[in-house]
């Protein structure tokens with residue numbers, strides 16, 4: 001089965017539409033379709049994707065030439081020769097009365113719509129080159145402009161002018177000893193520049209000061225620092241201001257014979273950076289070491305104040321409460337789930353911890369919830385409330401829409417249970433779900 005999609009929608013009558021270029025066309029092949037098991041009547045046992053990421057016949061060593069039976073045909077016949085190839089952890093597969101659902105595996109909802117297809121093939125987010133960082137709105141425009149010139153090696157130092165065929169006697173005014181003036185010397189090795197780089201050394205990352213080429217040094221700093229962190233913001237802006245201030249002073253000394261004071265330069269840079277950080281709100285506070293480095297340089301950044309909220313586990317008003325949690329060390333990666341049932345006094349009635357192989361945290365959460373409910377039913381325990389720290393999962397029971405097609409099987413079991421017994425599913429903060437979290441991590 002093939003579906004045609006494209007990077008853009010070309011609906012006629014829409015003024016923003018445009019023609020689809022052949023390079024933008026992408027095919028969704030059968031391997032991108034998955035099946036959620038219901039009564040098993042529509043799923044081809046060997047040919048369709050219903051366990052793992054590819055059809056069973058592709059992952060098996062032996063080849064099957066006969067047409068594939070449906071899952072229903074295989075599971076209802078205990079002696080069917082294909083029963084033996086079902087993986088061990090799936091040997092308790094149960095058919096339900098629901099219909100099988102075909103999903104677009106690459107999407108979360110699993111539905112094939114123009115939007116879901118478009119979301120698959122479009123590029124997400126706006127990617128900016130680190131180069132844009134020099135144009136931050138709180139940076140001095142002149143410093144930004146000069147940094148741009150420096151990164152393009154377009155600064156009219158003596159050496160550069162000589163390269164253009166105009167040979168003048170060259171003399172660096174920023175050193176006590178006579179030296180030819182070239183870009184790397186003026187902005188890295190001159191007495192003036194050396195003192196300033198030494199001054200900002202506490203905020204420079206290891207390895208930033210090693211480039212003797214000033215353009216590479218500045219580019220390295222801009223590339224590795226983000227502007228959301230106060231430490232990195234100060235590092236970038238100080239570096240840009242150092243080159244800009246050195247250039248200004250160099251021109252003044254060369255053409256106006258003005259004497260410079262290195263201290264005055266530092267004060268200028270300090271004042272400009274202070275004004276910039278006063279206007280900034282940083283999302284990221286930075287590490288204590290970074291904050292120390294900032295203070296060492298004489299800067300003060302207002303720390304982000306977060307209001308505290310009292311969080312605790314609330315016992316159920318009546319009956320028993322099930323707390324569940326899923327743990328995954330990445331998405332996707334090996335995951336597990338845990339949970340426990342407690343009464344109104346906080347006494348643990350039962351607890352579970354189960355490893356689920358590869359999956360996402362949401363998948364682990366849904367499976368853990370299903371396991372918790374199944375175990376409670378088997379033990380004859382009546383659950384009145386279910387607590388989870390996954391807002392997505394909790395909301396899905398309110399809306400009745402599965403949060404993701406791959407956890408649909410377990411989610412539907414819990415949904416049926418919740419509807420049938422009038423059980424409440426509520427969200428709790430992670431801090432109030434610590435025991436279940438520990439059990440999930442243990443799994």
Ligand SMILES: [Zn+2]
Pocket residue numbers: 172173174175179185186189190191
């Ligand atoms: Zn010099």
